[in-house]
Amino acid sequence: MPYRALTALRGLHPTLAALVPALCLMAGCAHTPPSTHTDALSIPVTRHGDFGHYTLALTWQPGFCTDQHGPSCQPDQPHAPLIGLHGLWASRPSDLVREGLPVTQWWIKGCDIYQHDDTPPQLSPALSKRLSGTVAHTRSSLVTHEYTKHVQCFGMNAERFFTVASTLRDRFAAGPVGRELDHDAGRDISKADVIGSFERTYGTLPERGLQFRCNTDAQGQPILAQLWFTLDPMGLGRFPAASGFLPSPDVQDNCPARFRVPTWPVTAQAG
Structure with missing residues (x-):
């Protein structure tokens, strides 16, 4: 409606x-007719399924869990793997576009625009354990936040949604570019180098198909926090191949041309 x-x-x-x-x-x-996506990693959508793209948000955990005041995640935050899962976000459904709802309001409110429901997702023990290893341990449950803000109003099955999102994370992390990022931990790198490596491996990206998000550390230096991929809802199974990407309509990259790929502080290393 x-x-x-x-x-x-x-x-x-x-x-x-x-x-x-x-x-x-x-x-x-x-x-709005139900989504009829048939991709191998498709997520059946029963409501508001006419959105244009997904944003797959992967985290670089040491940077995601750091801000200018220091560590920002919980003490039990795992220090491996370094590449984590933030979320898989559907863009504004077309009814909200037609109604003139600003995209920034969708980013802020998400599913609350339709209905407020903070009921946590019901997930299998195996999937909950999998997510605990890859989703940052923030002060409140990031898994619940992602579900209530980005999933519940679409009628998506929670188990299917988080399984697909986790599989996408695993594919990138296990691939050449993900492994190269692991190797670059503690170094300064350039966006151009990462995009070049990605395109040599997976094909030419559309405009803003990959965007970078940085935090600022206690020294005021930009550090990698997230990688945002703009994906075709009908082509999730092709990720990370460039053929599964779409151009992003929005500029959301806030990293400078060069930034640091941070490591975990030595004093905070988990035992």
Whole structure:
């Protein structure tokens, strides 16, 4: 249901509000058809499935868990692997685009625009353990945050969603570019070198297909925190091949031309 319509609906008497969905069905109101993605790593979407792209956000854990004040993750944060999973974010559904909702509001609110539901996802013990090893241990559960903000309003199965997202992370981390990043830990590198290595391995990227996110350390230096990949929802199974990418409509890269790939502080190394 459109964003403005949802806003208006919240002010209706409960009895009248309950009739609106049924009346829409009878009158032939516009309806978003379920997604019909058939890719090997597709995620069935039953609501708002007409979004244009996914952003796969992978973390460089030492940088993601560091800010200008020092370490920002919990003491039990694993120090391996170095490449972690932040999320897999659907872009604005087309109904919100038509309604003129600013993309920045979608980035901030996500699924809360449609409905607020902070119920944690129900995941198998095996998947929960897998995510505990690759998703940063933030002060509140990042897995729950990702599910409630980026997943629940699309009707996606939580187990399937996080399994696919984890598989995408694993593919990149195990590949040549991921291993090269591991090798570069503690060094200064350039965006051009990373993109060049990626394109030599996987093909030419579309514009802003790969963007970098940096944090600032206590010395005021830029450090790698995340890599954001703009992916075709119908081609997740092709990742990390460039054929599975789409151009990003938004500039979200905040790293300078050169930055450090940080390591974990020696005093904080886990035993």
